[in-house]
Structure formats: structure tokens, C-alpha cells
Amino acid sequence: MQITRTMAGQLPEKYMDQLESWIGTGPKIFTLLYKITKDGCNPATFHQKCANQGPTVTVLYNQQDSVYGGYVSAHWNSGGAWVQDANAFLFQLKYSGTDTFTKFPIRETTYALYGGKTYGPxxxxxHDLLTFLNTVNSSGGYFALKGQMKFGCYNNQDLSADQVNNGNMNVTELEVYRVTDGQRNRTPTQPWRKTPEWNEKFLEKLTEDIVSFKPSCEFGLSDVRILMLGPVGAGKSSFYNTINSVFKGRISQRAPCRIATHGITLAYTPYEVNVRSGATLNFRLCDTRGLEVTQGIDNFDCSYLLNGNIPDYYEFNPAPPPIIPDNPGFVHQPRVTEKIYCVVFVIDTATVGDIPPKLVKKINSFQRIVNRKGIPQAALLTKVDLACQDVAGKTSNVFTSKKIEAAVDKVSGLLGLPRNNILPVKNYENEMQLDDNISILSLLALRQLLHFAEDYIENLQVKMKALKLSSQRLAKSGLSEKSSDFIKE
Structure with missing residues (x-):
């Protein structure tokens, strides 16, 4: 569905969809009739362009990034009388930058709209919504409308006018659209990250790719470990539960998930994932205590985790001292299967701008340790549905959402990672049954993490062959060299 316009309006398609739903009489085409930044803010021009045009929507945009207005099914006119309209309603679409859909239906239908020569809508x-009176000129990038908002004839739904227009009638734009029956031919929004079409076939393909993943046998690897690090409450445990749910075929909560000041996860836990037949997949998602500025995992813990020195189910102290080689259970000679082959930082999309600078600094210090070891890094952006209403309504909108794209850019800058290493996900949290779109997004992220681990293993193989060749050359020359485990530090 797409809008037909004679000039460019700024009402987004999603708001047209919402208005269409509120009007409730089928698909609608919105044609822009009047725009004060182009046509001027004066009653004469408004009536010239909008009178006797049938149903219309009036939309106001203010400096606080709120969007509100009114719909009437009757004609505007300049006859100086009130017009009855039982279908009229006021509305808000956005408040202070957040989409906020509220319909204010008419109560006193006799006084739905007024046609006056010196009045705008x-x-x-x-007056419930008086847009402007007489001519208003722009000053300082906005129009200080000579109007007001005061609920009376329209049901305020327990909101004050200030909760709709931020307590002022200063607007950056006012538009009036004619509303007619018909399908809009929507121009597809170009995704900022392309994927195959999301359907059952694609979900099956992702599932097969992950089930068939096998690490190189050259190192004796039965599975690879992916370490999840991130702030308390970011969704590390929930991501494991989501992946486990997909392969179990039902919502699963093996990893405990609750809200707590210092998080629920206390121990280093390498979780396996089993398919319904009971077979174990060839990777482990390793959960850890949440990161905090002054508590939890420190640089030593991080290094030991990467090397495989931390024993499974070791419970981290909330405060120093950290684990040391003298601690009981410390793994002095870890097996290759106990090492980490990919690190993923788990970040809450909805609060990415609120991460304390000291915590960002701590994460960056961990990254330097990971970099020195050559281990690949990525980031999971969780809770995308809380960061964008479009995604909350339909998970497959994630790669067309400007808000999610902006969050990807933000995290890419914070962590210094390429944008294609930033992987949005929506964990199962409120759902009681599986949703293909949620599963697809999660498996897309997991498959990419396994690809990163696979690339790392290939690099290790190349390094091992180079060391072996070097050793052979030295042996032929009569020299000797003490061999070393190329995976160890």
C-alpha cells in the first residue's frame, strides 16, 4: 500500500496504517492537500485547498517530536457554523519521540468541527483542538500557532492536553490529507541488512546449517564454546533459552531468568543444546556472571575463561579476589574443548545509550585481551522489540527499522566491531509458543557466531601447518626447537 500525493508529506506509512485502522472502513489512500511550510499558515489558503474535499486528517508535528491531530468524515467549510460528525476523532501518534497510539473519540457529535473564515482546522x-486563528508566520524554525487544546467534546481517555501537545501549540509542521477509499501501493522499505525471505523454508535451512555444524577433528574438538559476556540483565541466559527452545520445539527455560540487582547467573555454565531426538549439537553457549562496574568478572577472570582455566560451574565471587591458579579446581592444562572459540558481548538494545562509561571501558579492556588471543568477537543486540514498536509488532521488521540500525551503529562504535558483527535478536520472554520470526532471527545470529568460530579454527589450522613446516625445516638443518602447543598462550 502506498500514498498518492501532489506534494511531499511527512506522515509515515505506519501512522497511515494506524489511522486507517481507527477509521475502520477498509483500506485508505491519503492525499496531501495542505502543508503550512509550503502553503503558508493562514485560514484563506486552508479553506481554498481543503474545503469540500470530504474526509480529511489534520496532523500537527511539534518541536518535542510529538505528532497529533484530528480526523473528520464531514467536509470543511467556511460557513461560520458547527458541523455534526459522529465519525470524528482526535488522536496522538507520537509523544516526545515515542510512538504513542491513542484515539480520542467524539462525545458531542453536534460540535465535531467548525467552519470559520478566520480559523484553520x-x-x-x-476548543478541543483549535489549530490556528488568522495568519501565523514562521519564526525561529517553528510556527507559534494562535490555538489551543482543551478536551471537552472529545473523550480525553484520562490524558491531559499537555500529555498530547507537550503544553504548547508551537509546531514545525501542520498537514491536511484527503482520505479516500482504496489500496495504497506501498514502496517497499529497503532493508539495511539483506536476508533471504523469512518463511518456513528459510527456518529449515538455518536449522539444518546449525545441526550440521562440526568443528575440525584435527584438534580433537567435539564441540566449540561460545562465551557470552555482558551487563547484568542484558539477556545472556535468555538467548541460550531461546536457542534451546527452537531445537526442543517448545518454550524452554533451562537457564534461570529473573530480575535481580546483581543478576541471577553466578556460575560459569557451558550449556549444551539438544535436538528433539536427544542428540547434542556441536557447540556450547557459555553463560557467565553479568558484568558490573565494580563487581563480577575482571581481566584475570576473562583471560582464564578464554584459556579454559575456569572449571565448569565455577561460581564467581561478586567482588575481588578473583580466581588464581592456587584455587581448588583451577584447570592448569585445559583441553582444547575447554577453550573459547568465539566471544559475544550481549547488549540490551533498549538501553544501549545508557551503559555507564566505566562499564564500556571494562568491556573494552576485555576486548583487548580477546584481541591478543586472536579470538573472534561479536555482539548480540537483545530486546529489539522494546527498542522499536515496528519490531514489536513484527519481528521480521528488524532489518528495516531505523532505530535498530542506529543501535547497531552505536554498538559498532562502542566496541569497535564491524557492523556485520552486530547481531540483533529477540529472545523468547513473553511468548508461550514458538514464533517462526523470532526463531529465524535467533538462528541467524547463532549461525553467524558458528561461522566466526569456524574461521578461527581454520586460522589455527593454518598456523599449526606453518609451525609444523618450520619445525621440519629446522630438523633438516640439524637444529632443534622445542615444540609448543600453538593454541596455548
């Missing part, structure tokens, strides 16, 4: 006697 006027809704309700009293």
Missing part, C-alpha cells in the same frame, strides 16, 4: 466547541 477547529475541532470541538471549547
Amino acid at each position: 477547529l475541532f470541538g466547541m471549547g
Whole structure:
């Protein structure tokens, strides 16, 4: 569905969809009639362009990034009288930068709209929404409309006018659209990250790719470990539960998930994932205590985790001292299967801008340790549904969402990682049954993490062959060299 316009309007398609739903009489085409930044803010021009045009939507945009207005099914006119309209309603679409869909239906239908020569759009006697009176000129990048908002004839839904227009009538734009029956031919939004079409076939392909993943046998690897690090409450445990749910075929919560000041996860836990037949997949998602500025995992812990020195189910102290080689259970000679082959930092998309600078610094210090070991890094952006209403309504909108794209850019800058290493996900949290779109997004992320681990293993193989060749050359020359485990530090 797409809008037909004679000039460019700024009402997004998603808001047209919402208005269409509220009007409730089928698909609608929105044609822009009047725009104060182009046509001027004066009653004469408004009536010239909008009178006798049938149903219309009036939309106001203010400096606080709120969007609100009114719909009438009757004609605007300049006859100086109130017009009855039982279908009229006021609405808000956005408040202070957040999409906020509220419909304010008409109560006193006799006073739905007023047609006056010196008035712009006027809704309700009293006045529920008086847009402007006489000519208003722009000053300082906005129009200080000579109007007001005061609920009376329209049901305020327990909101004050200030909770709709931020307590002022200063607007950056006012538009009036004619509303007619018909399908909009929507121009597809170009995704910022392309994927195959999301359907059952794609879900099956992702599942097969992950089930068939096998690490190189050259090192004796039965599975690879992926270490999850991130702030308390970011969704590390929930990501494991989501992946486990997909392969179990039902919602699963093996990893405990609750809200707590210092998080629920206390121990280093390498979780396996089993398919319904009971077979174990060839990777482990390793959960850890949440990162905090002054508590939890430190640089020594991080290094030991990467090397495989931390024993499974070791419970981290909330405060120093960290684990040391003298501690009981410390793994002095870890097996290759106990080492980490990919590190993923788990970040809450909805609060990415609120991470304390000291915590960012701590994460960056961990990254330097990971870099020195050559281990690949990525980031999971969780809770994308809380960061963007479009994604909350439909998970497959994630790669067309500008908000999620902005979050990817933000995390890419914070962690210094390429954008294709930033992987949005929505964990199962409120759902009682599986959703293909949620599963697809999670498996896309997991498959990429396994690809990173696979690339790392290939690099290790190349290094091992080079060391072996070097050793052979030295042996032929009569020299000797003490061999070393190329995986060890």
C-alpha cells in the first residue's frame, strides 16, 4: 500500500496504517492537500485547498517530536457554523519521540468541527483542538500557532492536553490529507541488512546449517564454546533459552531468568543444546556472571575463561579476589574443548545509550585481551522489540527499522566491531509458543557466531601447518626447537 500525493508529506506509512485502522472502513489512500511550510499558515489558503474535499486528517508535528491531530468524515467549510460528525476523532501518534497510539473519540457529535473564515482546522466547541486563528508566520524554525487544546467534546481517555501537545501549540509542521477509499501501493522499505525471505523454508535451512555444524577433528574438538559476556540483565541466559527452545520445539527455560540487582547467573555454565531426538549439537553457549562496574568478572577472570582455566560451574565471587591458579579446581592444562572459540558481548538494545562509561571501558579492556588471543568477537543486540514498536509488532521488521540500525551503529562504535558483527535478536520472554520470526532471527545470529568460530579454527589450522613446516625445516638443518602447543598462550 502506498500514498498518492501532489506534494511531499511527512506522515509515515505506519501512522497511515494506524489511522486507517481507527477509521475502520477498509483500506485508505491519503492525499496531501495542505502543508503550512509550503502553503503558508493562514485560514484563506486552508479553506481554498481543503474545503469540500470530504474526509480529511489534520496532523500537527511539534518541536518535542510529538505528532497529533484530528480526523473528520464531514467536509470543511467556511460557513461560520458547527458541523455534526459522529465519525470524528482526535488522536496522538507520537509523544516526545515515542510512538504513542491513542484515539480520542467524539462525545458531542453536534460540535465535531467548525467552519470559520478566520480559523484553520477547529475541532470541538471549547476548543478541543483549535489549530490556528488568522495568519501565523514562521519564526525561529517553528510556527507559534494562535490555538489551543482543551478536551471537552472529545473523550480525553484520562490524558491531559499537555500529555498530547507537550503544553504548547508551537509546531514545525501542520498537514491536511484527503482520505479516500482504496489500496495504497506501498514502496517497499529497503532493508539495511539483506536476508533471504523469512518463511518456513528459510527456518529449515538455518536449522539444518546449525545441526550440521562440526568443528575440525584435527584438534580433537567435539564441540566449540561460545562465551557470552555482558551487563547484568542484558539477556545472556535468555538467548541460550531461546536457542534451546527452537531445537526442543517448545518454550524452554533451562537457564534461570529473573530480575535481580546483581543478576541471577553466578556460575560459569557451558550449556549444551539438544535436538528433539536427544542428540547434542556441536557447540556450547557459555553463560557467565553479568558484568558490573565494580563487581563480577575482571581481566584475570576473562583471560582464564578464554584459556579454559575456569572449571565448569565455577561460581564467581561478586567482588575481588578473583580466581588464581592456587584455587581448588583451577584447570592448569585445559583441553582444547575447554577453550573459547568465539566471544559475544550481549547488549540490551533498549538501553544501549545508557551503559555507564566505566562499564564500556571494562568491556573494552576485555576486548583487548580477546584481541591478543586472536579470538573472534561479536555482539548480540537483545530486546529489539522494546527498542522499536515496528519490531514489536513484527519481528521480521528488524532489518528495516531505523532505530535498530542506529543501535547497531552505536554498538559498532562502542566496541569497535564491524557492523556485520552486530547481531540483533529477540529472545523468547513473553511468548508461550514458538514464533517462526523470532526463531529465524535467533538462528541467524547463532549461525553467524558458528561461522566466526569456524574461521578461527581454520586460522589455527593454518598456523599449526606453518609451525609444523618450520619445525621440519629446522630438523633438516640439524637444529632443534622445542615444540609448543600453538593454541596455548
